[in-house]
Amino acid sequence: MNEIIPCKLCKLSFEASDNQQKFILESREKKMNFIMLNCSNCKWHTDYNPTSELITFSDKEIHWRTPVSRISGYVSYIENDEEKFYGCGESGFIWLTKERFYKSIEEIIAKYPHRNDCYIKVNGEWFPNNEEPDNMEELIETEDENDLEDYVVK
Numbered sequence: 001m002n003e004i005i006p007c008k009l010c011k012l013s014f015e016a017s018d019n020q021q022k023f024i025l026e027s028r029e030k031k032m033n034f035i036m037l038n039c040s041n042c043k044w045h046t047d048y049n050p051t052s053e054l055i056t057f058s059d060k061e062i063h064w065r066t067p068v069s070r071i072s073g074y075v076s077y078i079e080n081d082e083e084k085f086y087g088c089g090e091s092g093f094i095w096l097t098k099e100r101f102y103k104s105i106e107e108i109i110a111k112y113p114h115r116n117d118c119y120i121k122v123n124g125e126w127f128p129n130n131e132e133p134d135n136m137e138e139l140i141e142t143e144d145e146n147d148l149e150d151y152v153v154k
């Protein structure tokens, strides 16, 4: 049995193929902490940290709805030796601080009431709402195009 990889895009997990497993082991040997793997469910590439004992399970498991208008992807928190940021694998938007990321969540909730169902605030921290309505992607499609000028949200 090969390693089970959590796909950050479709949020399903898949078993690495033999070729992928070979790549993971070689990358781990080289102490690489960021590789891209093709998800066998959604066919997109998801990033994977072959030396992932550095990242706690809960950090890897949290995926917030991307707080950018008309984007129905998910944001992951990436932290390694070189960098840390919040990033959306589908749209490429990134946030360099938690404060800025949370501000985007608060702004999009203020603009679109349906976004209130995407997030839950607990003790001052924003979490994904796992009981999002089934039609959330349709609701997100009704939003205005975003007017962000840069992939780094400022």
Ligand SMILES: [Zn+2]
Pocket: 007, 008, 009, 010, 011, 012, 039, 040, 041, 042, 043, 044, 046
């Ligand atoms: Zn996938």
